[in-house]
Amino acid sequence: MGRNFSAKQVSGLVSGLALAVALGAAVAAGPASAATLRMAWSQDATGLDPHKQTAFSSIRLLELIYEPLVRLDKDLQIIPAVASSWEFSADGTQLTFKLNPNAKFQDGKPVTPADVKASFERILDEKTAAAARANFGSIASIETPDQTTVTFKLSRPDVPLLTAMASINAAIVPAAEITAGSVGTKALGSGPFKLEKWDPNSKEVLTANKDWAGGKIGVDGIDISVLPDETAILASLRTKQIDFALLNDPLVATLVPKETNLILNRTPVLAYHVLQLNPARKPMDNLAVRQAISCAIDRQDVLDTASVGEGKVTGPLTMPGYTTDASTLFCYKRDVEKAKKLMADAGFADGFSATVIAANGEPATAAAEAQVIQSQLAEIGVKLDIKMMELNVYVDAWLKGDFDMAVALNGGRADPYSMYNRYWTKAGNLQKVANYIDDTLDSLMQKGREETDPTKRKAIFADFEKHLVEVSPWVWLYTSYSYTAQQKTVQGFVPTPEGSLFGLSSVSIQQ
Secondary structure, three states, X not given: OHHHOOOOOOOOOOXXXXXXXXHHHOOOOOOOOOOEEEEEEOOOOOOOOOOOOOOXXXXXXXXXXXXXOEEXXXXXOEEEOOEEEEEEOOOOOEXXXXXXOOOEOOOOOEOOHHHHXXXXXXXXXXXXXXXXXXXXXXXXXXXXXXXOEEEEEEOOOOOOHHHHOOOHHHXXXXXXXXXXXXEXXXXXXXXXXXXXXXXXXXXXXXXXXXXOOOOXXXXXXXXXXXXXXXXXXXXXXXOOOOOEEEEOOHHHHOOHHHOOOEEEEEEEEEEEXXXXXXXXXXXXXXXXXXXXXXXXXXXXXXXXXXXXXXXXXXXXXXXOOOOOOHHHOOOOOOOHHHHHHHHHHOOOOOOEEEEEEEEOOOOOOHHXXXXXXXXXXXXXXXXXXXXXXXXXXXXXXXXHOOOOEEEXXXXXXXXXXXXXXXXXXXXXXXXXXXOOOOHHHHHHHHHHHHOOOHHHHHHHHHHHHHHHHHHOOXXXXXXXXXXXXXXXXEEOOOOOOOOOOHHHHHOEEOO
């Protein structure tokens, strides 16, 4: 039950002073209430539907408003959220939750088993286009025998299912809002904060949810300003116009410790920077071409140049317990001569032209990564045109698989299956983004889904990682850090490897 869930079942440059004048329009002048946290970030949410959003900026906002059945703590252990306890059946084909009887939506109505059932039925409905639908394909039926119990009947044992349920993409939303078709047009969750106001790309106003079952919230609310220039965010921290900030640019983040009144929270995260190739487009449909691109890229140079060395070169698996030595993977040591031979073998000795897309601001390093990759691939004759896009335009193109190559920052998960099944299984709901699958990848993912022995699971996913890197549909680059900066008067924030801002539910402001 609850906190004692079996580990065998779930394996577990800048002068801000010149910018201060510009802040008046974006950050409210004068001191706010001592109990209101004044916050800033550079990239706003692109939408309010927790089941559909994939952009980090959207997730960071929605995780303050909505709740899943369970969540992950700072150690990636599963802890209660809407559910107070849970239990798998002995054969692993049934997962039963007891809901917290005190859980309420922000309109005061209780969270019921009917809401849970309706939420997962919405996620499983292909017409919803839910981001995490592929995680829940083992759910055969959902039963609600009483007012606090929800039972998921599974078509097969599914070890990572519980971990998948900890994502905000599996948030519980009111059944009535689903029926009304209003999910995404307004935000009504059971989380610690209510969204009172959203002016896209300008500001959000959140107020504390006094009915939150998770405990007392230390502030009355959060006023969030959207400041696209992170040097302006640093300036407003320096002048104490804001209390807390999410930073994406590692160069700006490294300046924070020089400020005596500020604290930098710097936490390694599971998310990974990656160059996504599109094997559905020529010549990326040719294995030798994809491998040549992989061999031509110096991952450490991308990291050092774009992210000032703030991170670590990585393979696909970034979670504790599954990470391998990246140097043992195919072509992780740059080999330009091998890349040129592969290009010639594929009939592209003179190279080819392609376009790489990247988003403005997410990640902050995207443009720099694209430029380094452009320079490196030029050495093997690949002429790369860089197309920068606004985030919402980029996300639309990305979801449609409408690109030759894409520079991306993709989210990590505590379990390999939950992290990758949507891309690298035949039934994956983001196969249109990956545009590559083979029997080996699909088979290894299914084996890893059902295997309960941790040692055997690790071996299965090590084989999965080795094969995935060899067939090179994407080129994994590096993992980095999440950064938040705060005044010393802000206390209680706990960062996580997922980069979550949920810890804002526990902060207080000391006078």
